[in-house]
Amino acid sequence: MKGYMRYFGKKLIWFIITFIAAFLLNFILPRLMPGDPVAAIVARLAQGQSNASGVQAIYEQYTELFGTNEPMYTQFLLYVKNVFQGDFGFSFSQYPRSVADVLRSSIWWTVILQFPAIIIGWILGNSLGALAAYRKGWYDRLILPVSIFASALPAFGMATILLVIFGVTLKWLPTSGGYDVSMIPKLNWAYIWSVVVHYQLPFWSIVLIAIGGQAIGMRSMSIYELHADYVKYSRFLGVKDNKIVRYVFRNAMLPQITGLALALGTMVGGALIAEIVFSYPGLGTILYNGIMGQDYPLISATTLIITIMVLIATFAIEILYGFIDPRIKAAQSD
Amino acid sequence: MKRLYIVVSLVMVLGLVLAACQTATPETIIETVEVPVVQTQVVEKEKVVVQTQVVAPTEAPVAAGESLPRNETLYFNGQQWGPVKCWNPYSSNCNNALGLAAQDNSRVPMFETPYLYNMMDGKQYPLLADGDFTWNDAHTEITFKIKPAAHWSDGTPVTADDFAYTWASYIKYNTNAGNNYKDYIETVEAVDPQTVVIKAKLNEEGKAVNPLQVGHYLSGAYVIQKAWTETLEARTGGDATAFLTDVAEDVVYSGPYHKFFADETKVIFVRDDNYWGQDASMWGKLPVPKYLAHQIFKDNAAGSVALAQGEVDVSQQFNSNVQVLWENYNLPVSTYLPEPPYGIGASLPTAYYNLTSNGLDQVAIRKAIALAVDYDTIIANAMTNQSATFDQVPRSLMNPTPGEQAMYDHDAVADLQWAGNDIEGANKMLDDAGVLDTNGDGNREWNGQELHYVATCPNGWSDWQAAIEVVAAAGEKIGIDIVTNFPEWAVYQTVVTKSDAPLPEGYDIFMMWTDGAGPTQPWGRIRHLLSSEFVGQEINWNGNWGQYSNPDVDALIQAIPGETDEAKLKEMYTELVRIYLTEVPSFTLMYRPQSFHTVNESVWTGFPHQDDGTEPPVPPLDLTDGWSIAGLYNLQLVNP
Numbered sequence: 001m002k003g004y005m006r007y008f009g010k011k012l013i014w015f016i017i018t019f020i021a022a023f024l025l026n027f028i029l030p031r032l033m034p035g036d037p038v039a040a041i042v043a044r045l046a047q048g049q050s051n052a053s054g055v056q057a058i059y060e061q062y063t064e065l066f067g068t069n070e071p072m073y074t075q076f077l078l079y080v081k082n083v084f085q086g087d088f089g090f091s092f093s094q095y096p097r098s099v100a101d102v103l104r105s106s107i108w109w110t111v112i113l114q115f116p117a118i119i120i121g122w123i124l125g126n127s128l129g130a131l132a133a134y135r136k137g138w139y140d141r142l143i144l145p146v147s148i149f150a151s152a153l154p155a156f157g158m159a160t161i162l163l164v165i166f167g168v169t170l171k172w173l174p175t176s177g178g179y180d181v182s183m184i185p186k187l188n189w190a191y192i193w194s195v196v197v198h199y200q201l202p203f204w205s206i207v208l209i210a211i212g213g214q215a216i217g218m219r220s221m222s223i224y225e226l227h228a229d230y231v232k233y234s235r236f237l238g239v240k241d242n243k244i245v246r247y248v249f250r251n252a253m254l255p256q257i258t259g260l261a262l263a264l265g266t267m268v269g270g271a272l273i274a275e276i277v278f279s280y281p282g283l284g285t286i287l288y289n290g291i292m293g294q295d296y297p298l299i300s301a302t303t304l305i306i307t308i309m310v311l312i313a314t315f316a317i318e319i320l321y322g323f324i325d326p327r328i329k330a331a332q333s334d
Numbered sequence: 335m336k337r338l339y340i341v342v343s344l345v346m347v348l349g350l351v352l353a354a355c356q357t358a359t360p361e362t363i364i365e366t367v368e369v370p371v372v373q374t375q376v377v378e379k380e381k382v383v384v385q386t387q388v389v390a391p392t393e394a395p396v397a398a399g400e401s402l403p404r405n406e407t408l409y410f411n412g413q414q415w416g417p418v419k420c421w422n423p424y425s426s427n428c429n430n431a432l433g434l435a436a437q438d439n440s441r442v443p444m445f446e447t448p449y450l451y452n453m454m455d456g457k458q459y460p461l462l463a464d465g466d467f468t469w470n471d472a473h474t475e476i477t478f479k480i481k482p483a484a485h486w487s488d489g490t491p492v493t494a495d496d497f498a499y500t501w502a503s504y505i506k507y508n509t510n511a512g513n514n515y516k517d518y519i520e521t522v523e524a525v526d527p528q529t530v531v532i533k534a535k536l537n538e539e540g541k542a543v544n545p546l547q548v549g550h551y552l553s554g555a556y557v558i559q560k561a562w563t564e565t566l567e568a569r570t571g572g573d574a575t576a577f578l579t580d581v582a583e584d585v586v587y588s589g590p591y592h593k594f595f596a597d598e599t600k601v602i603f604v605r606d607d608n609y610w611g612q613d614a615s616m617w618g619k620l621p622v623p624k625y626l627a628h629q630i631f632k633d634n635a636a637g638s639v640a641l642a643q644g645e646v647d648v649s650q651q652f653n654s655n656v657q658v659l660w661e662n663y664n665l666p667v668s669t670y671l672p673e674p675p676y677g678i679g680a681s682l683p684t685a686y687y688n689l690t691s692n693g694l695d696q697v698a699i700r701k702a703i704a705l706a707v708d709y710d711t712i713i714a715n716a717m718t719n720q721s722a723t724f725d726q727v728p729r730s731l732m733n734p735t736p737g738e739q740a741m742y743d744h745d746a747v748a749d750l751q752w753a754g755n756d757i758e759g760a761n762k763m764l765d766d767a768g769v770l771d772t773n774g775d776g777n778r779e780w781n782g783q784e785l786h787y788v789a790t791c792p793n794g795w796s797d798w799q800a801a802i803e804v805v806a807a808a809g810e811k812i813g814i815d816i817v818t819n820f821p822e823w824a825v826y827q828t829v830v831t832k833s834d835a836p837l838p839e840g841y842d843i844f845m846m847w848t849d850g851a852g853p854t855q856p857w858g859r860i861r862h863l864l865s866s867e868f869v870g871q872e873i874n875w876n877g878n879w880g881q882y883s884n885p886d887v888d889a890l891i892q893a894i895p896g897e898t899d900e901a902k903l904k905e906m907y908t909e910l911v912r913i914y915l916t917e918v919p920s921f922t923l924m925y926r927p928q929s930f931h932t933v934n935e936s937v938w939t940g941f942p943h944q945d946d947g948t949e950p951p952v953p954p955l956d957l958t959d960g961w962s963i964a965g966l967y968n969l970q971l972v973n974p
Contacts, residue, residue, distance in 0.1 A: 033824070034824075034825045034828075035822070035824035035825040035828045036824075036828045037872065039827055039831065040823075040824055040826045040827065041427075042875060043827050043831075043875060054870065056871070056873055057508060058510070058513065061508070061872050065575065072473070086527075094417075094419060094429070095419075095427050096417050096419060096420065096427055096578075096579035097581075097610065105417070105597075105598055108599060109598070139359050142603030144526075163639070167639070168639060168642075171381070174632060174638050175636070175639050175640065175643060175645075176639070176640055176645075177599050177600070177629055178599045178630065180401060181409070181599070181600055181627060181629040181645065182401040182402040182407065182627070183399075183400070183402075183405065184396060184397070184398045184399065184400060184402075184595050184602075185399070185597070185665070186398035186400075187396065188399045188605065190399060190401075191399060197525065225760075228793075273883045274630060274662055276632045276633050277632075277635070277636065278634070278636070279629070279631045279632045279633075279636040280632065281598040281599050281630075282631075285632050289416070292823065292824060293824065297925070331955070
């Protein structure tokens, strides 16, 4: 156990170093992009302005307000101070809204769409992959090509196909929005039903692609494990098939768990394509527009959340691996 | 069995490859599905456009958890991209497209201007104002009366004090409107509660600096209630930033609609059944739809699908190949005109030359490139024919509206106008000017250097990119190497709007917009295209981005606003067109409408269409902008 604590401590130190580096990069990288974010805001305001000095005045007003006229280290110190007080400042692209307000209003749509989609995609994909590897025959012949097709289809293509078939042609499901456009939201059955119905197309457009990718990965890993020496040896020893299968899939699952953790860690980045095709609310398009509009505070805040989530997820996986894969614990404890 | 498996796999892989080759979008799907063509244009159906149905105030608005009744709601797209941030008419940052857009054709469902501009006849019609405005003899002051019936949403009358206080606040808090007009307007004063005087800023000769801009204020700036402004000032303690960023949920307004609901997915306005405009002195009735709703679509494709599905009634976005919706699908969708260009062009997306690039200081090279460009292809591809061609509306500095077209002498410049794709003429022009291919590599040289240019526009602006590609293709045909480059907008705008230094490499030919239709046009557009006053500006969002300079042009631009003799004005405009088409510092690539305007008549009918019998004609501006709001009073239900 002492060795394990040392392993844990070492990991923690590395994660803190990684966090500091990522925090610095989150601040610096967006600011290295060519272009001037304040000019973008002025562009929005100056349309129809005929007065030249007026435009200049607006520009100066905003550079001062956002502090983009200050040297970068001053901006950084201010940023650090504010972030530790939980203040990410104003969003440039959505001024006068604060970054916190922007994130608060969109993040739930993203989490509710992404989290179940990732989990269900992962479970179904891995189950199908394992089935294809274990049962072979027609299962494999059907699951493999379908999985390749689904995973290789661009997200935009999958979303559009679902939109055209179930939204436009069959008219079974609505084509856009998070809930009925005519509805004034209130937590009642009609509203929940509307949200559920609008949820289907964006959800399945993510899940179907995820299933394909996971199934292919799981199938390959399972086939590899099924032919491993320990499986053959177990069979010679007369170990029951059920038990062998349990070992096989536990081993095959390991890289898939890492993939799941990373997917969950980055989910806040949003399902950009699904959001665009189905005009679904969420952080994906907001972050995309923020990047395009050089909205430093919004980019930094979102990437900071993603950084923290990925670090937590990978840290959790490291710890979890110690339990689910005794080889790792054994190696680290030595 | 193995063979069957291989066949199935191959089919799937083929499907995969095809899918990867071309990602289907709703647009392309709509475009490529061939349905037996039924040539129906819904507009041609005979219908009564102007009707006299008076809308009775209806019961209370729907409650939370309920749905808006479809037959009381008019749905929009293309105006609101992203959630509404505030309701503050002093702010320019509210991203509140349906509520706040003071401009050439100000959007007036919630806040109002004294006059409404009508781009169809170029006139300003009274809204809050009572009758026409008058200039004094010296042409330095405008006076107008306020309609006695006009009142705010809290029931108090709209007074001249409100106008005066609005102007004072615009200046005090350095608002967009204040910045926009402060060089032209000295004060706005209340003579008595019903009478407003706008005094122009005077130049050294005692004349108004720019009477056109003073007139523009009448339909280009909202009036805001004095009492509410004082409340806002008290709340924000005189802090200008707080004043301009206040969310203003409590704002008092004078228009027929106000906030009902807004979130990340949509914004809904509800009619104020006590709206003053139902008085006989204005509309004599309430606007027909009880609700105006705008879903927030994330891109044009999603908006187009909703329009086709009948979920959107009025579409203000670019719907690619819009005619397919009625020609191929027989949907009750229509545009202002039944045939191309489908709408009324108002602005002139333009290719600017960097006049300091090698050779682009030569008129012959500039004009040769402009002559060689195939504009019909640009209009067919980039605009899917939603622009008039240069055969239909020959190029000048004017937009295709009848009012502007009448402002120059067409015959006087006819020999200077070109419709494009004139490769022979372009080659001859270059040869005559001595711009030759001396080393035989197929490319012409100037000053001993190969003529090589980069044509550019922002990445992702697909119609502009298509246009720029056609410009580049023209170069190849006349021995000038033109390649394209599409930087991100964030970079592009920073480079192009920096006019205090020559444009950098990579910006030899680049695209920007021009003014549309408005009370100062075509003067404002010409100024923004050609005036040298913008050269040298550190941040130039006005125009003349190619940094052209011509004292004769500057003098004409300076003189036009003070000129009242129409014959003289026509002469001056004709001279400007002559210089523009001779010197070619930039050239128009297409005509673009002020607003795209497509309607789906599944639920509502009576939308503005050409020759719909309205007088004055209701312009195709989505029933929200300037005089087009008159269209809201003419709507009828398809199934009452």
